[in-house]
Amino acid sequence: MRHNERIGFGSKLGAILAAAGSAVGLGNIWRFPYEVGNHGGAAFILIYLGCVFILGVPIMIAEFVVGRKAKASTGEAFNVLAPKTPWKWVGYLGVLTGFLILGYYSVVAGWTLEYIFQALSGSFLGSAEGDFVTLFKNFSTHPLRPLVCLLVFVLATHWVVVRGVQKGIERSSKLLMPLLFALILILAVCAVMLPGAEKGIRFLLQPDFSKLDSEVFLGAMGQAFFSLSLGMGCLSTYASYFGKESRLAHTAVSVGLIDTFVAVLAGLIIFPAAFSVGISPDSGPSLVFITLPNIFHQAFAGIPLIGYVCSVLFYLLLALAALTSTISLHEVSTAFLHEKFHFSRIKAARLVTAGSLLIGIVSSLSLGCWSGYQIAGLNFFDALDFLTAKIMLPLSAILIAIFVGWYLDKRLVKDEITNKGSLSMPLYPVYSFILRYVAPVGITLIFINELGWL
Numbered sequence: 001m002r003h004n005e006r007i008g009f010g011s012k013l014g015a016i017l018a019a020a021g022s023a024v025g026l027g028n029i030w031r032f033p034y035e036v037g038n039h040g041g042a043a044f045i046l047i048y049l050g051c052v053f054i055l056g057v058p059i060m061i062a063e064f065v066v067g068r069k070a071k072a073s074t075g076e077a078f079n080v081l082a083p084k085t086p087w088k089w090v091g092y093l094g095v096l097t098g099f100l101i102l103g104y105y106s107v108v109a110g111w112t113l114e115y116i117f118q119a120l121s122g123s124f125l126g127s128a129e130g131d132f133v134t135l136f137k138n139f140s141t142h143p144l145r146p147l148v149c150l151l152v153f154v155l156a157t158h159w160v161v162v163r164g165v166q167k168g169i170e171r172s173s174k175l176l177m178p179l180l181f182a183l184i185l186i187l188a189v190c191a192v193m194l195p196g197a198e199k200g201i202r203f204l205l206q207p208d209f210s211k212l213d214s215e216v217f218l219g220a221m222g223q224a225f226f227s228l229s230l231g232m233g234c235l236s237t238y239a240s241y242f243g244k245e246s247r248l249a250h251t252a253v254s255v256g257l258i259d260t261f262v263a264v265l266a267g268l269i270i271f272p273a274a275f276s277v278g279i280s281p282d283s284g285p286s287l288v289f290i291t292l293p294n295i296f297h298q299a300f301a302g303i304p305l306i307g308y309v310c311s312v313l314f315y316l317l318l319a320l321a322a323l324t325s326t327i328s329l330h331e332v333s334t335a336f337l338h339e340k341f342h343f344s345r346i347k348a349a350r351l352v353t354a355g356s357l358l359i360g361i362v363s364s365l366s367l368g369c370w371s372g373y374q375i376a377g378l379n380f381f382d383a384l385d386f387l388t389a390k391i392m393l394p395l396s397a398i399l400i401a402i403f404v405g406w407y408l409d410k411r412l413v414k415d416e417i418t419n420k421g422s423l424s425m426p427l428y429p430v431y432s433f434i435l436r437y438v439a440p441v442g443i444t445l446i447f448i449n450e451l452g453w454l
């Protein structure tokens with residue numbers, strides 16, 4: 001059968017690193033720290049941990065079950081497991097969500113290239129806070145510069161994806177993920193050694209439960225889902241390349257741990273550095289692109305070379321993390337076109353690249369000269385973010401939980417998770433309960449909340 005002949009990851013480690021590469025991205029280094037900053041620090045992190053391991057990991061295992069059992073990309077997997085039923089639309093929804101996200105995610109990913117360039121050219125040195133606001137506004141609303149960065153970033157993603165599963169995705173993950181860990185560790189060590197860093201560390205690690213409310217809880221759930229790449233077909237497409245010896249639950253827990261570790265380390269870089277120069281941690285999405293560029297220079301004012309190196313490394317880290325995620329988003333649509341319409345991989349990848357560039361260009365221009373064109377009061381970029389992250393993602397995650405928890409044969413699911421009974425899984429009943437009841441109800445709550453109905 002055609003599906004069984006497909007190429008897979010060459011090793012279990014390659015599979016884990018590829019899935020972790022999808023999960024670790026702008027969500028960890030850009031979004032997580034500002035969510036922590038806005039929601040009062042360590043208390044948010046505790047709730048976040050609960051969301052990752054109680055809800056996120058079980059749904060990730062469900063996505064793995066779908067992908068590996070069907071041995072088909074998300075777009076086709078539901079067709080294989082539930083032929084001639086409307087469940088195929090869940091697969092198509094995942095592909096569409098991943099494709100749309102790829103468009104606007106690549107815009108922000110492209111910004112990281114501009115910031116690497118600015119950091120390298122030393123232009124952050126000696127600038128004041130106001131200069132960074134101007135720099136960011138001028139750049140992100142410029143009609144051409146962000147588009148060039150977007151093009152370079154999308155082409156880099158394309159370059160990896162056309163090389164295929166083993167030579168492209170697996171090899172790049174094995175190279176980029178260790179590099180990323182090394183960079184983040186170096187930066188975290190530098191940041192925690194700064195004078196005054198203790199306040200930042202305390203903010204990150206000492207919970208203040210008075211800050212907890214339902215918004216914190218729901219915000220943490222949304223962040224956990226985005227950060228773990230759930231609901232967009234990435235992880236089930238990757239799971240279709242897993243070997244039969246891969247341990248699904250073990251892989252999901254490893255990805256959850258790596259993703260959380262990187263997010264907390266990103267916090268350990270940003271907050272000690274921010275507190276050491278007296279910058280408030282709750283400056284929102286602009287934290288990384290406006291507040292951060294001058295933090296390293298101010299913090300290491302006595303040794304400018306370290307400030308310079310740290311800012312270059314930080315933006316390099318951000319770019320690499322974004323790249324491993326755009327690769328996975330690109331792969332969902334490429335594999336779908338390849339399998340569904342029998343296009344060659346190169347042709348499929350070209351179509352996805354062209355389509356995502358188009359969406360990226362419109363998203364990027366909608367932040368500048370096309371900001372006047374609005375959909376329901378939002379520019380195109382924000383409207384896409386709202387539609388995908390707040391509507392399509394939770395919807396698709398609920399449907400996946402119901403599909404695996406309720407529709408699929410229980411024995412099939414258990415066989416897949418235990419590798420046909422060869423692995424013991426004492427927590428299986430707990431897993432099943434979470435998937436059938438807790439996850440659908442929990443995600444429905446995020447969904448309703450994010451639409452403003454709670």
Ligand code: PFF
Nearest residue numbers: 023025026027227229232234
């Ligand atoms: N998890 C990635 C991040 O944290 O940046 C973003 C992402 C990648 C979301 C792939 C969804 C996805 F399918």
